Amino acid sequence: MKIGVLIKQVPDAEARLRPTADGRWIDEQEIAFGVNEGDAYAIEEAISIAERTDGEVVAVSIGPERAREALRKALALGAHRAVHLSDGAFQGGDPWANGRALTAVARREGFDLILSGSQSSDAGFGCTGTLVAGMLGWAHAWLVVGLEVEEGGKTAQVTREMEAGKNELLRVSLPAVIEVQAGINQPRYASLKGIMQAKRKELTELTPADLELDPTQVGAAGSRLEILSVSVPSKGEGALILEGDIESMARELVEKLRTEARVL
Amino acid sequence: MANRVWILLQHRGTGLHPMSAEAIAAGVKLAALVGAEAEAILPCADPGSAAEEAAAFGVARVRVIQHEKLSDYTPGAFAGAISAAAAADAPGWIVLPHSYQSVDYMPRLAQLLDAALVPEVVSFRQDGEALIWTRPVFGGKLQSDVRVKGAGPIVVSVQSGAFPATRSDTTAPVEQLEVDATRIVPDREVLGVEEVAGEQVDLTQAPIIVAVGRGIGGTENMDKVEALAEALGAEIGASRPVIDSGWLPRDRQIGSSGQTVAPKLYLAVGISGAIQHLVGMKGSRCVVAINKDPSAPIFSISRYGIVGDLLEVLPALTEAVRAAKS
Ligand SMILES: Cc1cc2nc3c(=O)[nH]c(=O)nc-3n(C[C@H](O)[C@H](O)[C@H](O)COP(=O)(O)OP(=O)(O)OC[C@H]3O[C@@H](n4cnc5c(N)ncnc54)[C@H](O)[C@@H]3O)c2cc1C
Ligand SMILES: Nc1ncnc2c1ncn2[C@@H]1O[C@H](COP(=O)(O)O)[C@@H](O)[C@H]1O
Numbered sequence: 319m320k321i322g323v324l325i326k327q328v329p330d331a332e333a334r335l336r337p338t339a340d341g342r343w344i345d346e347q348e349i350a351f352g353v354n355e356g357d358a359y360a361i362e363e364a365i366s367i368a369e370r371t372d373g374e375v376v377a378v379s380i381g382p383e384r385a386r387e388a389l390r391k392a393l394a395l396g397a398h399r400a401v402h403l404s405d406g407a408f409q410g411g412d413p414w415a416n417g418r419a420l421t422a423v424a425r426r427e428g429f430d431l432i433l434s435g436s437q438s439s440d441a442g443f444g445c446t447g448t449l450v451a452g453m454l455g456w457a458h459a460w461l462v463v464g465l466e467v468e469e470g471g472k473t474a475q476v477t478r479e480m481e482a483g484k485n486e487l488l489r490v491s492l493p494a495v496i497e498v499q500a501g502i503n504q505p506r507y508a509s510l511k512g513i514m515q516a517k518r519k520e521l522t523e524l525t526p527a528d529l530e531l532d533p534t535q536v537g538a539a540g541s542r543l544e545i546l547s548v549s550v551p552s553k554g555e556g557a558l559i560l561e562g563d564i565e566s567m568a569r570e571l572v573e574k575l576r577t578e579a580r581v582l
Numbered sequence: 583m584a585n586r587v588w589i590l591l592q593h594r595g596t597g598l599h600p601m602s603a604e605a606i607a608a609g610v611k612l613a614a615l616v617g618a619e620a621e622a623i624l625p626c627a628d629p630g631s632a633a634e635e636a637a638a639f640g641v642a643r644v645r646v647i648q649h650e651k652l653s654d655y656t657p658g659a660f661a662g663a664i665s666a667a668a669a670a671d672a673p674g675w676i677v678l679p680h681s682y683q684s685v686d687y688m689p690r691l692a693q694l695l696d697a698a699l700v701p702e703v704v705s706f707r708q709d710g711e712a713l714i715w716t717r718p719v720f721g722g723k724l725q726s727d728v729r730v731k732g733a734g735p736i737v738v739s740v741q742s743g744a745f746p747a748t749r750s751d752t753t754a755p756v757e758q759l760e761v762d763a764t765r766i767v768p769d770r771e772v773l774g775v776e777e778v779a780g781e782q783v784d785l786t787q788a789p790i791i792v793a794v795g796r797g798i799g800g801t802e803n804m805d806k807v808e809a810l811a812e813a814l815g816a817e818i819g820a821s822r823p824v825i826d827s828g829w830l831p832r833d834r835q836i837g838s839s840g841q842t843v844a845p846k847l848y849l850a851v852g853i854s855g856a857i858q859h860l861v862g863m864k865g866s867r868c869v870v871a872i873n874k875d876p877s878a879p880i881f882s883i884s885r886y887g888i889v890g891d892l893l894e895v896l897p898a899l900t901e902a903v904r905a906a907k908s
Contacts, residue, residue, distance in 0.1 A: 329720070331721075331796065331854075335720055335723055335724055337724070344720075344724070355823075412699075413689065413699060414698075414699070439720065439721055440719060440720055441719055442701075442702065442717075442718065442719055442720075442721070443699070443701050444685050444701055444702070445685075445688065445689040445692075445699055445701055448657075448686070448687075448688075448689035448690060449689045449692075449693065451690075452689060452690050452693040453693070457658075457769050457770065458657070458690075459686070459770070460682075460685065460686045461682055461686070475773070477776075478686075479682060479839050480682055480683075480775070480839075481681065481682050481838055481839060482838075482839070482840075482841075482842065483777065483778045483835075483839065483840055483841065484775055484776070484777060484778065485775070485776050485777075485778060486772065486774075486775055487772075487773040487774045487775070487776060488770045488771065488772055488773060489770065489771040489773060490770050490771075491769075500822065500823070500826045501822070501825065501826035504828065541731070542698040542699070542730055542731055542732060543698065543699075543700065543728045543729070543730060543731070544728060544729050544730075544731050545726055545727075545728050546714065546726075546727040546728060546729055547726065547727045548719060548724045548725070548726045548727075549724065549725060549726075549727075550723075550724060550725075550877070551718070551722070551724070551725045551879070551882070552882075553881065553882040554882050554883075556881060556882055556884075557871060557881045557882070557884035557885060557886055557887035558885065558886050558887065559876070559881070559886075559887045559888070559889060560886065560887065560888050564890060564894050564895060564898045565898050565901075565902075567888050567890070567895070567898070568888075568895065568898035568899040568901065568902040569902045569905075571870065571886055571888065571899065571902070572899070572902040572903055572905075572906045573906075574886060575847065575868070575870070575886075576906065579847075579867075579868040579885060579886075581790075581846045581847040581867060581868045582814075582847065582903075582906070
């Protein structure tokens, strides 16, 4: 089974996010990037399926130069090869534009199964994997917390999260795009050996021409959404932030909870 | 472009999923802004009371697409049915709740209609000719204004809580909407629904909850949370990453895919305040946030806040509670 896993490099959860001077996106200087949380679970799922089925895992990412680090991480964890769409024409895409590019990669590679995250932690569209499935004419499932490829590899049993602590059990025919949700597995750590091996694994850079795509179909040019600005949401009334040393803040909080809020 | 806003309703049991009424509120508002008519569309096998319920929220009419292949939700059947209906009426805007079901098929619907996609909208406004949509990015730490380039229909989902449901004094008519049934093609086999294992802890009755987030760093610091919870007589809850990392069992999760709680006191410790967490606890009477990042969104829905390292704040707070109680 040849499995494609879609990974996006995003700012770390702890990163200090500040809009750029023109207010269009965040200032990427001095912040650390890593593999999108859901995608880390997708990598683990792909690798463990490949281990069981003697399959191959190809990690795919659209992103600037820096995104190569995320691909190297996937390789260190056990992905066999990586494809990087780093060409400038691919950057700044919305789910439509990125979906087109990722679909072209899937066709070129001949994947039997694609795993992705359910949502990116930066743009957070929650749509990219489903669009890829639609473009390929495949089935999909979003928010997957359990996946079992069935005997013969023609179908998979999928557990999909519903709201309020319920799950839905499904059978999906393959090939499909399975969009995994955090918690589906416990991702492994990269071993030192894995990290060393990753350096020698194949990492291919593709251009729109390699994928027989016109540069205007991908990236910002191929997008239907244009980002006008990012900003800090208004805080509303906000919290009363206590001041002072830790002990006095703690005492003041307890006092306020008893006499002002009357909840203690 | 046709002057119609379609609001896609979602069933729950025999009635209306509560987020549907919010989607209607957004759709009615959008229709007024762009000078269109708002219609609610209910794909289902049996409308139950859902169509009648939806009729009370200010739409021009409710239209029911009824077919047995819509009894179980599948993206193929739902997107197929709605796109078949849209082929005749060409709505310019389609509004869905940003729910686990709707978002699962929204991209497929957009594809069938060759429409632009704007997920998780929290507000919108007109600026000259353009509609500007505001949506959260970076887990709600920032928000982004976006615009759709080019013509064609626009499919948007609206975030829970952003557009409060408002009843109208009139009741809209309910009609059947006939569609080409060959377009209703289930693309999954639905095997069943299960309760997530071990839903043993009922947090909904707890008067005080100490909820812990990724900021706790690992199980080695959990004793500090336990000590505070014990001093307060509180239950311990958690954000999703704490559960996904295996630091606490699944039945302690609070949020859209966990429990919904409304205690009198909710202490959010090392939790940033992503929407999926907030929907599970924003009904709490008094929220206290403890976080080292003063810009964490959790502070905006909290009454009191302490900016600091939870590893220092938790023991100090435990001491202060004990002192006050003795
Ligand atoms: C479909 C879907 C469903 C989801 N369902 C849920 C759900 O039911 N419940 C849920 O909670 N989430 C859910 N999520 C995840 C949600 O989007 C967020 O990722 C999650 O709530 C973040 O958890 P957190 O605040 O603990 O972690 P983070 O966002 O990583 O925040 C950690 C916080 O801790 C602070 N911190 C770090 N160290 C310290 C320290 N030493 N002292 C003080 N503060 C510190 C940081 O400043 C930060 O604000 C869902 C996501 C999706 C896509
Ligand atoms: N630039 C990208 N490169 C590779 N995969 C991506 C990219 N953007 C999104 N994805 C995949 O699509 C999922 C959903 O992303 P999104 O639609 O942005 O929420 C992510 O978790 C990734 O698996």
